[in-house]
Amino acid sequence: MSEWKHKHLLDLQDTTRGDIELILETARSFKEVSSREIKKVPALRGKTVAMLFAEPSTRTRVSFELAAKRLSADTLTIQAAVSSLAKGETLLDTALNVEAMNVDLVVVRHQASGAPQILANGTKMSVVNAGDGCRSHPTQALLDIFTIHEKLGRTDGVRVAIVGDIMHSRVARSNISGLIKMGASVVVCGPSTLLPVGIEQMGVESTTDITKALKGADVVMALRMQKERQQDSFLPSIAEYVREFCITPERLKLANHKALVMHPGPTNRGIEIAAEVADGPQSVILEQVTNGIAVRMAVLYLLLGRRAE
C-alpha cells in the first residue's frame, strides 16, 4: 500500500493507482462506522472543514458534510446564493476569508473548470474538488470505483459503458481517469454532438452505437441529460434522445448478465434511464450514495488526519 502524499484532491489525473487503492482501502474501514449505533469516530476532532458551494448541489454537499461529521470535524457551509460570491466577492477572496477563520480544509464546488486550482494556489488550506465545470469530480469517480470493486471484487479487466452527455460531464471525465488507472476498459457512448473532440486520447473507446457500447459491459453508467441541451442545438429533442439512448430493460439485456447499473444522480427517470432499470435488481444507485460517505471520509482523513498524527 502506498504512502499518501497529496495535500489536495483536485483531479484523478494527478493520482496514481496506489493512491486510489489507498483511498478505497481506507474507505472500506470507514464504511463500517456508518452502520454503527454511534456513527462517529474522533479521527478529525478539532479540525474544521468548510463546504464552499458556488453551484447548487444537495447530495454531494450533504455527503461531504456527513463524512466530516462522522469523523468529528466541525463543518460550515457557504452557498453561493447566500454568500459573498453573489455580491461580487471573488472566489479567492471568499476562500481567504474562510482561511482566516482557521479552516483546515475546503471542499469546493464551482461551475468553472479549474476553479479549485485558484484555492489551491492562493490559500494554505487543503482543497477537495467537489466538482468543477466539466472538468473533474474526483470523489464521485472514487465512490463509483469503490462500488464497482465492492460488487464485482475487481476493477482490472472490467468493461464500463458510460452513456449520455459525455461532453458536459465531469463525472465521465473523472471516471475515465480513475477507471483506466484501475485497469478497467471504458467505452463512452452518446449522441455525436455530445462526444467531445479527442476523448479517445483519454484512453477510451467512443461510439454513437448504444448496442455496441452495452454489449459485454460489466457496468452501465447513465449520465444525467439536461433539457437545455435541446436549446443549445446539441439535440433535436429529448424524445429522440430517449428513443436512441435511454437505458431501458431491453437495452440492458445487451450488457453482461448481472451488469451493474449506476448513475451519479439525480436521475431523470424516463430520460437517460428507465424507472424499472433505476429501481431494478441490477441497480446500485443507492449503494453509490451510501458508499459516497465512506469514500469522502477516507479522502478527508487522508488529507487531514494523517498529517495530524
Next chain:
Amino acid sequence: MALLIKNARVVNAGGEEKDLQDILLEGGRIARMAPSIEANGAEVIDAAGKKVLPGFIDLHVHLREPGREDKETIESGSRAAVKGGFTSIFCMPNTTPAIDTAQTVQYILDQARKVGLVNVFPVGAITKNRAGVEITEMMDLRRAGCLGVSDDGRGLMNAGLMRRALEYAKMADLLVMQHCEDDNLSAKGVMNEGALSTLLGLKGDPVIAETVIIARDIELARYLHTRVHFMHVSAARSVDLIRRAKAEGIQVSCEATPHHFTLTEEEVRSFDTSTKVNPPLRGREDVLAIKAGLKDGTIDCIATDHAPHTHEDKEVEYDGAPPGLIGLETAFALAFQELVAAGVLTLPQLAGKMSLAPARLMGLANKGELAVGKDADIVILDMEREWQVSKEDTASRSRNSPFIGWNFKGRVSVTICGGKVVYTDARTS
C-alpha cells in the same frame, strides 16, 4: 535639435547588415547617412556594438482609452510601446465609446500628441459601435486620420455587410482588418478545441471558427477585387488558406502575434488566465505553421495584439477572465529568440516583419526603413543585454503576461521617434 547616431550597424529589411555608419537626424527626418559625420553641436548617441533598425510598427494594440483607463491609457500604452522599440502603433476601436466617429479619432490623436512619445494611428470601427449592423462614416474617419478599419474583438459575421464594408473601404482607401472569428462556431470557447480542452473540461474554440471567416473573406476579396487583412492568425490551416490566396493573386495580407508563434495550448493546463487569449493558443503544428508562414512571406508582419487587463479582471476563474495579454514590451525579445536565434528569419527579415511590411500595408511611405529623407523613427538594440521580464519592470498599466519570469538576451536600448529620444534603457551607458 539635431541628433547624431555614431557607429550605427544599420539593419534594413531585405538588405545585408551594413558597415558602420553615422546617421544625422534633423527636423524629424533622416538628414544624412555617411561613414563619418561631424557632430556640429548635435546631440550624440554612440551605437557602437549595437544594431540600429527602423522603429517597429505594431498594427494591433489596445490602448483602452477612452473608457478603460484603469487597464491602460494612451500615455502608459505609449510608454510600453517605446520600451518595446515601437515608434508607430495602431490602436483598436473596441473602446468606450468605440472609435467610430471622427471626433473620437480626433480625441485619441490629441491625447497621443500631448503624450508625444509615439505615432498613434487610431483604427476606426467597420460598423457603428462595432455592432455589426451599419457601416461607419468611413470617408470621415479617413479624413480624421484613420488608415484602417476593424471591429476587432468581434468578427464581422454578416457576409453581406462585409461585402459592403470592403467595397466602401476601398473607396475610402482604408484597409479592412478582420478579426477572424465566427462566433457561432467559437461559441464562447475559452481555449483551443481538442483533446486538451476535453481533458481540462474547458469549452473549446475550434480552428474552424477562424478558418471559415478567412475562407469566406478570401472569396469576397477575390470577387470584389479589394484588399483584406487578417489579424492575429493562429492556425496552420489559416496559413494554408492565405498562402493559396496569395498564389492566386488575391489581395490578402495577415499578421501573427509573438504569443501565437511562441506558446501552445499546453500553457492552459495551469489555468493561469494570462494564457487566455483570443484567438486561443493552439497546437505545436500551428506554431510551426506560423513560423513557416513568416519565413515564406505568407504572413506579412508581426503584431502584438497588446491587450491589457487589470489584475482584478484577470484574477478570476478561467471561464470568466477576459481574453488578452500584454505584448509590446516583450515582442522584440520573443521574435528574436523564437525566429532569429532559431534560424527562421534573419535580423533584416525581422525588420521587414516589424517595420517595413506594416508600413507598406498601411501606406506609410516615409516609415519602415532607414534611408535619407525618411522619418527619423529608429530603434537601437543591445543584443548582448540579458534581462528578465518582471512585473515591477513593466511600463504598461497592466501585468497580464504569461512571459513574466522569462529570461531573454537582446533588448531595446534607445528608441527615437520623430528625431527625438523617447526611451533609453536605464542600463544603457
